[in-house]
Amino acid sequence: MTNDPASTSAKTHGVLYIGMDLGTSRTSISASNGVRETVYSAVGYPKDVVSRKLLKKEVLFGKEAIEKRLSLKLYKPLEKGVLKFSEQAQSPEAKENLQAAKDLIAEAIRMARPRSDELVYCVIGAPAQASMKNKAAIIEAARATVDSVMLCSEPFSVAYGLDMLEDCLVVDIGAGTTDMCRMHGTMPEDADQITSEIAGDAIDHELANLLTKQCKGAQFTIQMVKEIKERYAYVGEAPERAVVTLPVEGKPTQFDVTELIKKACMILVPPIVEGIRRLIATFDPEFQHRLRSRVLLAGGGSMIRGLDTAVEEAMARDLGGGKVVKVDEPVYGGANGALKIAHDMPAEFWEKLR
């Protein structure tokens, strides 16, 4: 699992393809040995000798890192879909963050359980509008643990995985960004993609603001808000009452936050509909109706109950109609698509990038 020629020469057993969705909130992988895993994109290093002794680990990942964050120097290496500080590569923060990203990617590869005698070829779904510096930083982070790596646009990989290469509009709702991309049979260009910063994290902040205003005295962290959202998120008709327990001056107190959750989640709809409108309006008029009737919701945000209906209703009101469907596997949609790209990539291309 290195680029060391001595070790790669012994890799005669086979080839393991890995598709990776490197997200702000979660990193998911799908591999050609059947493994599919997901981990929160958080990396923690013990703060001092005492915490290191207590934790018995040099580095912690995902949920474990978040749970033990008080004893850790915690990094969430991605923000708004891209590596933090990668534009100022020489700053100490950038170096620490890059190390955390490298460790996270290595952990994601490790979760795929590759054999040491197999070549590891990986395709990573990167945000649609990540800068060159940012993409280079992701490549650098990945090269330490795989034999060959490629990046591709995240919404494109979702569409490729579903074989929806033309007349389709992908809306990939992540934690940091919502990427919208129209597919028309060729590789999407900049004009085919729109990124909005109203995504999962923005919902968390909106919900936190609403809780502060409406639930007097309730104490909470943004992590607690995220957990509430992941448990109850919905728009439209409430499928159940969202009753949560939050401490008020140390006393656990119940709050009904059903309406607040709906209100927070609804902030997603207008920018999505506006993005769809812009992508449709700038497309060939003869084929605009086809795009409108194939809008695909993907990413963790698409798990918000009722979101497809809410977007469809807003499209009917503002754009004269449309059809919205959700991908079957929101968490693994990007990784599955990246895996399919890795599989379909010819051998000589992989070789040239080693």
Place this chain on the structure above:
Amino acid sequence: MRESLTEALRRLARRTDVDQLKRSGVRQVNVLGLDRIGALVEEAVHRSLKHRLLGADREAVTEATKAEFLKLLHSKEALERSHDELARLKQRAEEEVESLRLELQRQQQSLAERLRHAADGARAGYEGKNAEIAATVGELFAAALATSPPDLAALRERILECFFLELDRERRETLAAREAAKDREIDVLERRIAKMSHALEHSEARLRELGRTHAADPGIASVYREVQGLDRGESQFQRKKELMAVIFQANLALQKGASEA
């Protein structure tokens, strides 16, 4: 033979739980007991031998197969033993690293304490010196004011003389202190800390290496023995081929750009 086979299957099997399966997208599983798998393997071997070999050969092959199977089991046990040995080594290295870290922390605290003491001592010395200078300057002023009219030029001369004398002494003392400090405990402590930091770095690297070796998971084999590529029978073959070329070119440019930078 069947018990050995069952035991081997049990040892080689990977454990998982319902949540793990759910996360992997598995909703239903087919269940086949270890005894049943063992019986099937045994039956298959017997049938195969019965059809292909004569009685005497069959006995020989059965014996040879048994011996080979036991050898495989032993090699698995040897592998487990080497795993245990690695675990012990890792434990020892962890203890070593831990004691180095604690010693380093102790030495750093000791150095900080000494430096603080030295700074306090110097501060106390300065306070005494300041009082001495103030007294001297007071005396000079008193002497100058005693004459009528006061001789300010002589006062200025005396103050400057006194100032330069003090400055010169201070410079000499600073130089001497710096020289002395080089040979004293601080220097020893600093060198010890540097040495320990190096040893710690080395031990941590060793520990990481051991961690990797110990945690070495045989892994799960990919379904592919060789690089695949697009299947000609794939829908939209030509379009996908072109898309793969575009993705490759973009990545080639990106990685070339990164290596040149």
